[in-house]
Amino acid sequence: MLYRLKNDFRLSIITLLGISGFLGVTPFAVLRFMQGNVLAGTVDATILASLGGAMAYAWITGDTHRAGVLMAVISAYGAVIVGTIVGDPGLFWLYPCLVTSFFLVGPRYAVIINLSAITLMMVIGLAFSSQEQMWSFASTAVVVSACAYVFAHRNRSQRRRLEQLATIDPLTGVKNRRSMDEELDVAAANAERSGLPYALVLLDIDHFKSINDEYGHGLGDTVLTELVALLESNTRRSDQLFRYGGEEFVLLLPGVDGVNLRAVMNNLQQVLRKYLKYPGGPVTASFGVALLGHGESVEGWLARADNALYTAKETGRDRIVYAEELD
Numbered sequence: 151m152l153y154r155l156k157n158d159f160r161l162s163i164i165t166l167l168g169i170s171g172f173l174g175v176t177p178f179a180v181l182r183f184m185q186g187n188v189l190a191g192t193v194d195a196t197i198l199a200s201l202g203g204a205m206a207y208a209w210i211t212g213d214t215h216r217a218g219v220l221m222a223v224i225s226a227y228g229a230v231i232v233g234t235i236v237g238d239p240g241l242f243w244l245y246p247c248l249v250t251s252f253f254l255v256g257p258r259y260a261v262i263i264n265l266s267a268i269t270l271m272m273v274i275g276l277a278f279s280s281q282e283q284m285w286s287f288a289s290t291a292v293v294v295s296a297c298a299y300v301f302a303h304r305n306r307s308q309r310r311r312l313e314q315l316a317t318i319d320p321l322t323g324v325k326n327r328r329s330m331d332e333e334l335d336v337a338a339a340n341a342e343r344s345g346l347p348y349a350l351v352l353l354d355i356d357h358f359k360s361i362n363d364e365y366g367h368g369l370g371d372t373v374l375t376e377l378v379a380l381l382e383s384n385t386r387r388s389d390q391l392f393r394y395g396g397e398e399f400v401l402l403l404p405g406v407d408g409v410n411l412r413a414v415m416n417n418l419q420q421v422l423r424k425y426l427k428y429p430g431g432p433v434t435a436s437f438g439v440a441l442l443g444h445g446e447s448v449e450g451w452l453a454r455a456d457n458a459l460y461t462a463k464e465t466g467r468d469r470i471v472y473a474e475e476l477d
Contacts, residue, residue, distance in 0.1 A: 159309060160214040163253045164221055168205035170246075171225070172198060190235045197228040218254035226251060226267040233277035241277055241287055244268075248295045252302035260302075264295045319393040321371055322378040330392035330400055334448045337402060341442050348442040349411050350451055351401040352459040356434045356467040358397035365429060370397075373428055377435070384421050385414075400455075407441055415439060415470050423468075436462035440473035 154161060179194035201224060208217035225247040233240030244267065251260040268291045271277060278284040317329040325333070337348050355361075355377065362370040374397065381391055381401065390402040406414055415437060426433040438459025442451050454473040462471040 158214065160218055161208055163250065164205055164208045164214060164217055167221060167250050168201050171201045193231050193235060197224060200224045219259065222251040222254040222260065222263050226263050230267050230271050233271055234274050237277055238279065244271065244291065245294055248291060249298040252298045257299060257303060322375055322393055324378055325390065325392045327392065327394055333390055333402060337404065338442060338448050346405055347407040349403040349406050350440050350455045351403065352438040352455045353399050353401065353435045354459060354463065355397040356436055361428055369428060373433055377426055380421055380425055384418060419470060434468035436467050437470040438462055438473065439470060
């Protein structure tokens with residue numbers, strides 16, 4: 151539970167709003183029933199039930215987009231109904247709804263929901279004691295919405311940037327090890343469900359340390375970026391490349407096995423031999439390849455590819471070793 155709240159921003163907002171709604175609205179619902187205001191109490195109870203339903207839907211299905219839209223609509227229009235029934239006190243409930251809508255849904259939908267709720271409150275007019283109060287409410291509500299929009303937009307941009315930093319290798323621009331772990335889990339699940347073959351390739355640049363030691367890390371970085379460019383230009387869009395660490399990379403190849411896999415690997419080896427160079431001469435790489443076995447764990451799959459790579463390095467480098475040949 152805590153993991154999902156920590157890693158799913160929209161789910162955390164939905165949960166926070168749901169809990170806040172229960173804590174904030176429940177006492178008023180009880181009070182209104184006790185005072186004999188059955189209509190207002192029923193509206194409050196309906197809002198609570200709807201918020202709870204939206205929150206439960208988000209947790210059960212993981213569909214935070216629809217749950218967010220539902221919760222934003224319930225909150226905003228529920229506040230309008232409450233304001234219409236109880237008058238001035240109901241106006242205050244709309245302000246937090248105007249803010250949270252920008253975190254529950256996209257900016258365009260939030261603007262539509264907020265402006266329509268403000269307009270509806272003004273058209274009905276029962277919550278206001280004077281024209282001055284109504285226009286004061288409209289002005290402050292629009293200002294609150296505008297400020298929330300700016301803050302939410304900036305927050306969304308920062309979150310995207312942080313997500314990119316957390317999943318992308320800054321030097322080469324390919325996905326990092328954290329992304330690799332997630333994608334391998336997805337691949338294993340898809341293979342189990344569909345039977346699609348998956349090949350995992352671990353490749354390591356031969357004698358990379360000597361390149362760094364002799365020519366400096368700047369040239370070493372250039373070799374890494376050129377390697378990535380060559381791999382990306384000679385693989386399919388469905389293939390995925392990850393930087394595993396240092397000069398070691400992982401290539402995930404869906405839908406290839408047997409003769410096709412060997413043809414792909416031989417082509418990549420020849421491309422690197424031909425085009426990857428540094429002042430001391432050509433740069434080569436060693437490859438360890440493993441096909442995902444039926445029911446095999448990701449850890450076992452990765453370990454077999456790593457063992458094949460180790461064999462390639464120990465038996466002369468610039469080689470392709472298939473894990474299936476070692477089993």
